[in-house]
Amino acid sequence: MQASPFLAASTLALALSAGAAAAPAQAAQAELYIDVATHAMPGMPGMGAMGRLAGAMGGQHASYGMTRHPGMPGRYMDVALHNRAAPGQPATQAIPKGLRLGKSIELLPRERSQDQADGTVDGSGALGLADGSSYRVRYFWGCGEQARGRQPVEYSMTVRNGKPVQGGRAMAPRRVPAQGPDIGPQHVLWPNPGARRGVSDKASLVGSHQLDGEGLPDAMQFALGQADDFLPNLELASSGSPGDGMTLEWTPVDGARGYFIHAMASQGDTIVMWSSSEDGYAGPELMDYLPEPLLAQWAGKRTVLGADARSCRIPTEVFAGVDAAPVVQMIAYGSQRSIAQPRPADAARDWTPAWNVRVRSKSTAMLMPGMAGTTPRDAARPAAKEAARGLLRGLLGN
Template sequence: MHVSHSLVPSALAFALAAVLPAPAAAQATQADLYIDVATHTMPGMAGLGALGRVAGAMGGGNASYGMARHPGMPGKYMDVALDNRSKPGAPASQAIPRDLRLGDKIDLLPPERKTQDGGGADGATANVALADGGPYTIRYYWGCGEQVRAGQPAEFTMSVRNGKPVHSGRAMTPRSVPQHGINPGPQHALWPNPANRKSVPAKASLVGAHHVTGDGLPGSMQFDLGREHDFLPELKLEREATDQGTQLRWNGVDGARAYFIHATASDGDTIVMWSSSEDGYAGPELVDFLPESLVAQWTKKRTLLGADARNCKIPREVFTGGAPMVQMIAYGNQRTISQPGWRVHVRNKSTAMLMPSGGGAAPATTQDAAKPAAKDGAKKLLKGLFGR
């Protein structure tokens, strides 16, 4: 599940750069290194991570650049991207701490051509072809508690005509989430890459000294990372169905600044969504890295749950056909290390996913037999809506 993302300077930024004097450090910047790290769990599916790694090893490795944004299998993920403006796309080497358990260095290489053309991990879901159908009913709830709030659910219908969604009613508008990552192109050098798709070991740690070397890079590109910018601990999410709703509980993740939860279920041609936001609609676009300033702002507005939150209840009326798919994120820290000639940008997060389950043991019917196909259509529709 990868979302297309980019960091492209605007025309205004170029214009300002042409007329305003930049600081000496900014003028001298030759290279930016981006390091995204993520920890992902799927509670209730113990051992799946190990099985997934074994399957990946048998297939020659399963890691690819972009998986830290939206991990699939449980485990630790790391994406490294180098933007070397002196030698765009030139291979480079990053000496790493022994505790990262990936050897003494990792090689940064330019992306495969299919990634540049939009067929790789970051561009594959930019455009999703939708099959004509519908109408689908979309219902959205928000807020933790035992009772559905007044004015909920927000509801609209959607049909797909000629491959494009057609709304009827007031559709929800996704939150504006700044994209501070990169859209890898031929000017970058990446890890993982076609020559090395090795998964990050379960006990890996980034803490320690790093040194990036390569043609056109400053010789001083050395930096240390501390525990606050290491892989975050696992987010251990649990749910319990009660007469009053679905109780969600989780551990406190050391280093987490805030939390957010989003849940989705489909029943025939109806898609039901809910989030832990207290101030209105917030969709799966928030299950991603967020700037620390936005995390602080949205925590104050109660879009996000505070760092001290440990539980949240989904009202009983929201999901009546079985337990939904639940996605949760613990937002970590961001750091930019700036030195003359280079910068390093590091960010981390921890995520968890609870898979959906069916409802009670109702008799099988022709309508029930048709539900898998309807759910497949609903999933495609959600991808079209949110790029997920």
């Protein structure tokens, strides 16, 4: 099945930005990475249970990596451990009661077929487009009543020999350094095929965590607080219409350090994209975790909206003349924290921590066409059910 222009352009942007920088090397014997994400689809009530049911019907199960680009609403958690003394060996992580996953979770190696499927995304084949397929891309940026000068920027995208080729004044994706682990046979993960259930919508990380397994440092124990927990839902709503301009509003997300919005719609062979960035192109590559120094830098340049932002208007010209309502994606960037083994009182001068933990969070929201003018309280359940089915069809490609 041919992919939609929305999926094609999103995949292209992510493909071009993939592998911009490698994760820094770490010297600790054991490294634990915990990523958490909260995803909402405002105007679609009851989607936590509905999403799980729809995923089960589609043969989908929780798997490592879903925090990066969540599909259905709910809370997601990815845990990866690299134990240099016993790489790839299973481990047990004792967890607080509030996580609602029992007393512990098992960290297991990824199945070999998954390792082989991983790799750098180059955009070839992933777009699902036949050779010769072409699209014209129009890009706008910035909040306000009217688009500013020099907009839109236009360029073309064509698939040749299975690879995307841009023509004209193509906009280069932002360079977002890779921070997560480069998952391989040396890592053990959760979720994994042995995980019996996913994360509850009421789950909390707050409390004591402890790792146990072959070769792990003694007393690899740490505590997480409210600042490390899942962020609340990002409650996003819109008013107006694509032809007359849309105003996006949201309630503040406790713990958010900034926001970013991206919208896209297509008509025929034309793709229209817009973002809330005030300093030029920024695309779907920003719908992910950002390093704190980069987030601070981009907040200063207004690439991302500040933590005190509560609304943004999409200029009238952006989607004027486009019949299809845009898909709007938004992210609230949460905290990032590193925890290292405490230094013993009698430690030698050349002592280094035997373990460290990195925890990061985000909250995202998506407004689907036909739901953008609603709020969670006034949306109809039948419409939500049909939208969920449509989203599943898009995710599964049928």
